[in-house]
Amino acid sequence: MAGSAPAPAAPASAREPLLRRLLTRRAAAFGLAVVVLFGVVALAAPLLAPADPLATSFGAIRKAPSAAHWMGTDEIGRDVFARVLFGARASLLAGIVSVLISLSIGVPVGLLAGYAGGLTDQLISRLTDALLACPFLILAIALAAFLGPSLTNAMIAIGISATPIFIRLTRGQALSIKAEDYILAARAVGNPGWRVALRHVLPNAAPALIVQSTLAIAAAIIAEASLSFLGLGQQPPAPSWGSMLNTAKNYVGNAPWMAVWPGLSIFLLVLSFNLVGDGLRDALDPRRTPGA
């Protein structure tokens, strides 16, 4: 038989763009659509809101949903729909900024631990264990308490609390990637360690980090809502879903709509990020097939 057999082609699914692979998963596509919708709502809130989210009306206190107020009004007559729309800003901002903080600390530190090894790795690993030993929300509450209650400090607190997960993930990825032949080859041709780490290790660790970031945004949104619910996040009168629920719990008996809509919004947004995260994990793993 003349000629050699062609090299085995990569599976068709592996060559497709990530977005297309993600969209073939119905649940992930639904999640992505909802995330995009919330993103648009957050950006266009001033255009979409039927009223000023801060405007009080003592003639419309705790009014049930109606044509004038689609989601009803709160305890000082503010439009719940307008507040839910503006509340999306705080939630999305907190989710994304917190994870960016975690990534900006966790990835370099994890890369250093995994790539350098030795005493550096030992020290960083013990520090990571120490951070992981403090339950996520309790550490975030403590940090927010000492920094002072505000949305910015809540984002910092959540970001720092979520950092050890990224350190551990990046370290694990770096440890497994640095044992690959192409890393040995990159080092053999004289590349300095930092270049190998940044140019070769980091890009290969990116898929796992992308999946974790998406799931971490979901956790950060719940954490921001939790801190705001406790009064440690977004401060009144600025709208936030968590602080809206904190007020709503005092009026469950006579104005249940105050609790339903912000809670449903948190649930939908978190669920959507979780669906996208699960979908990305499947799409980036060639062993998984759509719908598996």
Added chain:
Amino acid sequence: MLTFLARRIAIVVPTLVFVSMLIFSLQQLLPGDPAVVLAGEDRDPAVVAYLRGKLHLDEPLAVRYALWVKGVLQGDLGESQRMQKPVLGLILEKLPVTLELAALAMAIALCIGIPAGVLSAVRRGTAWDYAASMVALWGLSTPNFWLGILMILLFSVTLGWLPASGYVSPFEPARATLAGWGRPACVVGTAIAAVLMRHTRSAMLQVLSSDYVRTARAKGLAEPRVVLLHALRNALIPIVTLGALELGTLLSGAVLTEQVFTIPGFGKLIVDAVFNRDYAVVQGVVLFTATAYIALNLLADVAYVLIDPRIRVS
């Protein structure tokens, strides 16, 4: 076993040192002079001077840390500024309430999570599997304080069956205890059930495809016997570790749930301390929680070695 224990303790000690440093450094985050901040709004110079001396603020940072650690090792976690009581005493006073909530929540999580995980793995790819996965995703995505509010809305406001909130002592009749604790325990338990379900499913799928399960089936054993006695018994081993890891979720859930249902536990202690700027209590609670978490993980690792002979041999 002793070598394993010594190796684990060698890791635990530096972790505890880092935990103590981390929690001590929280005080350094306070804007301005900690003595002035802790003295409250009056900022009475006498109080400020007293606090400065008590907290050794004139000493170098390393000396302050050493003095603080010395106190902690002697069981002195500081004193609550507001209640004028030792922090350790306050924690031990509130802890039983939260432990009761945590135990009930864990029981609910085990009762839902493990059967759902087993069912999902055994009926992989069927409607049961998808339904269980959807329920797990719902549990992971629902903020537990919202679920608590919805339960109050349903059981107290709409149906009028239960009081909206309040603490019921475990020494009350069983029905009253269940009425008081059922909803808070469900709220905390569902999130953990979701995690347990996912882990049980994944562990069961791995075990079900192993050789000894195939052998058990080849011997003609009934499927329920294969699943429950051969597969589940081995799949449950990693769940021991997971149970310890979920302590964080339990306590975080308890903080929020105790707020919703006005339960005077550990969670309410930290939240009240935050709002009263009772920083020694906040530090004490975080230190206590982290130490308990590390100790539980060590115990889980030991249990893991004891129940899994393969790890002992390796």
